[in-house]
Amino acid sequence: MRAAIYRGPREIAIEDVPRPAIEAPTDAIVRVTHTAVCGSDLWFYRGDSDREDGSPVGHEPMGIVEAVGDDVRSVEPGDRVFAPFLISCGYCEFCRKGLHTSCVNGDSWGGDNGGGQGEYVRARHADGTLVRVPERHADDEDTLRSLLPLTDVMGTGHHAAVSAGVDTGSTCVVVGDGAVGLCGVLAARRLGAERIVAVGHHENRLDLAAEFGATETINARGEEAIERAKETTYGGPNHVLECVGAASAMNAAIEICRDGGTVGYVGVPHGVTSEGLDVFGLFGGNVALDGGVAPVRAYAEELMADVLAGTLDPSPIFTKTVDLDGVPEGYRAMDEREAIKVLVRPHGSE
Structure with a gap:
């Protein structure tokens, strides 16, 4: 698969990387249809914070479930889902009290799970992390653009x-x-x-x-x-x-x-x-x-309900849309304040 990779300050490359696969019974594989460039990504992009050369980037995935591990119960192949910027198990002490960002089993979207700005991701702890979009809204592009900011901003x-x-x-x-x-x-x-x-x-x-x-x-x-x-x-x-x-x-x-x-x-x-x-x-x-760091998973369902009811629409924050090849340009546009937030379609407009 192809994914955005950090190669140094102001250098984001689109490279071929191994496609993630199910590794644990709690995993799910998601084909990313929508993601975004975040303002916090600009810190490492500018060289103002440390980032390992060669690491995948991005942390705001939305897409279609392609495969699930044997223990996954909340989603199944074909479901439209989105995911917060951090992975959480959903059952530890901190997840139970709504502080998913302190999950003792938590993880980020870097490493070997694909990164958020790529064609596929492996969602560890799928039941605790992924948020299923109701089927009647799963293919409405306007609704999906409004839901994508619930992954983070x-x-x-x-x-x-x-x-x-x-x-x-x-x-x-x-x-x-x-x-x-x-x-x-x-x-x-x-x-x-x-x-x-x-x-x-x-x-x-x-x-x-x-x-x-x-x-x-x-x-x-x-x-x-x-x-x-x-x-x-x-x-x-x-x-x-x-x-x-x-x-x-x-x-x-x-x-x-x-x-x-x-x-x-x-x-x-x-x-x-x-x-x-x-x-x-x-x-x-x-x-x-x-x-502090926002436990966005704790807020996902209540905010999604308002988006689906038509009373909340953050989608105008997306002022530029690119495909995967356009991700480097998306970073540049946000860095130079030409875009508020960039929406990425890794598989194009399909």
């Missing part, structure tokens, strides 16, 4: 809103206008927020934030963005969603938050250390910090 934005304590009537600020931040706006609206202030510095993305439900947008950086966000919310909101991961974004979220409020953080940390984090700002304002 929609669930992650939702985790930010939940962690920040957003509920009916809330005022909140969303820091970041990437795919996660935009999904954070959708999530805050879904949870009943009355005012949603989106902060970023790309006009087209802030326009989409407004379409997604942001009541106000702020196009600014640094201290200007912080001051405008606080002024707009009369001294700062009780709920702030940090959706970037950079130290500057984390500290901005802390500074924006009203004393006694909560910052829900989900951006993959980059450049954030104990020395660089405004711990005194948290301490002095009694600001709570909640969140």
Whole structure:
């Protein structure tokens, strides 16, 4: 089969690799029909985080089950499924309490299971990981595009809103206008927020934030963005969603938050250390910090229900679509901010 492989900073190659096969009775093989390039992929793409040369990339697969191990019960060949960005067993202590990202039997989509940006993947712990799309929706392309973000960014934005304590009537600020931040706006609206202030510095993305439900947008950086966000919310909101991961974004979220409020953080940390984090700002304002890597598997069914009901549609975050050969171009487009998020069709438009 063919898959996207990391070959060094700003070098993604499409190579022939062994096709994964059933290795354990809990495995399933999925032919990937839809996947995506994630903003977090850009860290290793730029050389800002370590990645082994020759490793498969991608972690947002959706496709058709081709084979299952003898112990798999929740899916069968022919089913349309999608999978969170991490593999989880579904039965350990952490999975049972909804913290699938801490699964003691967990795994990533790298290594020998195919990677998420390839033609096939082997899903370990298929029953705990794969989410089956109801048959009546399994071939509706518009619905599938709306479901694909549930593999990562929609669930992650939702985790930010939940962690920040957003509920009916809330005022909140969303820091970041990437795919996660935009999904954070959708999530805050879904949870009943009355005012949603989106902060970023790309006009087209802030326009989409407004379409997604942001009541106000702020196009600014640094201290200007912080001051405008606080002024707009009369001294700062009780709920702030940090959706970037950079130290500057984390500290901005802390500074924006009203004393006694909560910052829900989900951006993959980059450049954030104990020395660089405004711990005194948290301490002095009694600001709570909640969140972390999003257990998107815990949210999958409830978010899918809203997508299928037509009340949730994150698909506009996909502003570019490529086939497998176009994955390197997809990375470049996202790196240069020409695309918000790139959808990949590994087998073309079939």
